[in-house]
Amino acid sequence: MKKIWTGFLFVILLTAAQFLPAGLLAAEGGKEQLTYRLKWLFNVSVMGDLYAGEMGFFEGANLDVTVKEGGPERDAIRELELGYADFGVASADQVIRALSKGSPVVVLAQLFQVNPLQWIYRPDRVEITQVKDLKAKTVGVTFGGNDETIMRTLLASQGLSEGDVRIYSVRYDYTPFYRRKADLWPVYVNSQGPIISWKLKRAGERVAFFDPSAHGVKFVANSVVTSVRMVREHPDTVKRFMQALLQGWEAAFKPENSKAALEVLSKYDRDTPRPILEKQLAMTRKLVKPADSVDIGTFDREAWQQTERIMLEQQQIKAPVGVDKVLIQF
Amino acid sequence: MLPRRIYQFLIIFLLGIAVLFAVKYLFGLSDYVIPSPADLRDTLAAVYKHYGADVASTLSVAIIGQVVSIFLALMVGILGRQTTWFGSFIKVAAYNVQAYPIVAIAPIIFILFGDGFFSRLLIAAMICYFPILLSVLGIMSEPVKEIEHFYRVTGRMRWQLEVKIRAFENLNKLTTVISGSATLAMAGTIVAEFIAANAGIGYSIRIALYQSDLSKILVALFLIGITLAVYQGLLEAAGRMIGKGVTVTR
Amino acid sequence: MALSCNHIFFQYPGASTEVFQGLSFSVKQPGFNALFGPSGVGKTSLAKIIVGEITGYSGKVNADGMTRLLYSYNLERLPDWSSVGRHLDKITPDSKEEHKEALVEVFGMTDYMGLRFSQLSLGQQNRINLMRYLLQDFELLIMDESLANVDEMTRESIILKIKAMFPDRYFLYISHNFVEVSKFCREIVVVRGPLKQPQTLSLTGIDLKSHQSVDRDRLEQTMLEIMNAA
Structure with a gap:
């Protein structure tokens, strides 16, 4: 019985130790x-x-x-x-x-x-040079994600409402963009951008990125x-x-x-x-x-x-x- | 039984919350790490309607998924009960499908069927059907010799009768497994929603996670728990009624 | 029509000893005959070999002219989803309706036909089970402890009724009841342990019919013979 209690105490101490600043706990050399x-x-x-x-x-x-x-x-x-x-x-x-x-x-x-969070699109299909060009386009947005916040801000900055664009709920993969169900799709331009560009290039398609910071939204x-x-x-x-x-x-x-x-x-x-x-x-x-x-x-x-x-x-x-x-x- | 399930759940949930608060105040953690009681109350007031509807949506998918999986399990179990090549083939296929983690299969499902209702349903059914299948297979491949003997030797045995005898003899086992699988159906639906759907409480949890909002997650857990407790309690009651119905009319 | 087994050798898969080593017996005439022997001697195995529920033995079972051989035992159950009466209706061919009614009465089951199997006493359960076998087409019916837990009076009237109703059928009655076997059976095949040769001995019982009275001396004599044989 005593052993159990000792073990129990040990576990508690071990747990408590987790809450101490990790790095300063021990110094080596x-x-x-x-x-x-x-x-x-x-x-x-x-x-x-x-x-x-x-x-x-x-x-x-x-x-x-x-x-x-x-x-x-x-x-x-x-x-x-x-x-x-x-x-x-x-x-x-x-x-x-x-x-x-x-x-x-x-x-x-x-x-x-x-911010690397930008929207990829096919310039041969849609032309986006200003925020107003988003009107009537299908825009991928991760509900709850930063891209939602940024997109709302972008739209509001030009007096557009959410009804002016078609929002497409984004999941983890790019299939809807590949299958052209969405015109713009949120990506991390530095990590995912080159991969998607490369894939679409092999299919003979050009891509471009829509950068919110270029339109005044710096998140x-x-x-x-x-x-x-x-x-x-x-x-x-x-x-x-x-x-x-x-x-x-x-x-x-x-x-x-x-x-x-x-x-x-x-x-x-x-x-x-x-x-x-x-x-x-x-x-x-x-x-x-x-x-x-x-x-x-x-x-x-x-x-x-x-x-x-x-x-x-x-x-x-x-x-x-x-x-x-x-x-x-x- | 039903009220007991509910207050047992409440005890567990409140204990969990109490532990969280104890940790919060013991270590002086901010509301960002663990929300304050006031935070929790405000969030509950703000989202309970919206989350309640989400949980209802998830539950409805889970229930349909469970029904589908019961049918599926019965079908596979009935086909797989035979000791023929086809029977063992069915069994191997059923076991293999279960061996794949659902998160690996989910993308294929979502690509094929989109992110709507059907994908959620399919994933829910896939997650909860296996335990049912196992028990159906067990039940269906185990002869009830002392009942079946007469029908066999007098040439009266048909597969329908065989299935009926074995199911009837194991009714208790079946209802227990079915009410137990409700939890799995619910968990499966939530996982599906979390991965890729755009409705349901799993989806709301994902959004709350994006926003690092633990109080919303706690509210969601509470609603899921209470709903599941009620649903399972009802299933158990139904199972008992079926059992009683059998003995009463005897 | 006759039943005989010649040089039956049998061993359960995985078992170390043989159940039968060259077992032979024959029952030449239809009627109420017995398979008798101490527990564990292999009566049930022999019964299943005769009806073909066990294969993998060597030797020969001859059931000349018999196509329907049935084996029934006392642990069998009827499904509980409907009353025993309904079950009986379902498995009774139209031609045997009269038989059914007669059997229900003699078996003392008239009042219980609306009940489900699990609501019956053990004796009632065994009776209803035996009844449904009797309502099938058969030339040979093996009754393995089929009247266990039935009181003696009812048992006797049931056996007498069976003998009267089915004089041209073969019955093999498996029971541990010396008196009953001696009193009612015509041929008594005593199965002995595998170490004894021959493995079976055939004796003649009293074969009592309805309205006959039993000769006590003869009964005692037969019982003694059985005891010695086993």
């Missing part, structure tokens, strides 16, 4: 151990994160970082609060939602200057986040982590490093053929570093404020959260 939870699976969108890890940028900053894959059921902000992760990647809407619910989260860098995407406590209690760790991370991102997109970057990427994303990876990498560069003068990680504060405004208008949050205050450049 003097290096600080950190856990970094990504937003999505290993692919080109986390190029810089992988590069920083593989090419020794974290080690150079005396950090031992475990980079963990994300996924649809993962939420980096929740993991920060629960202590499963020390740093993470979250989209701006996640950050704003978390803030509105009182989560102690801060944003350390904005990884994507341009911020992936950003690096951590907890208020981390910033307050370990500012030095945060500083070293961010420096190493952003150096990794910058290095990954330097033209002279493209071969090394491809090596790293193909190690983690084995299913995508090399020529596609190359295209993905080039596409991603345009989104994270639109110009040489722009440092990766720079905050587009105006875009953040617009994102908050949009969410407020669409009643995704009840009151303003002042997201500007939690954007902290280290």
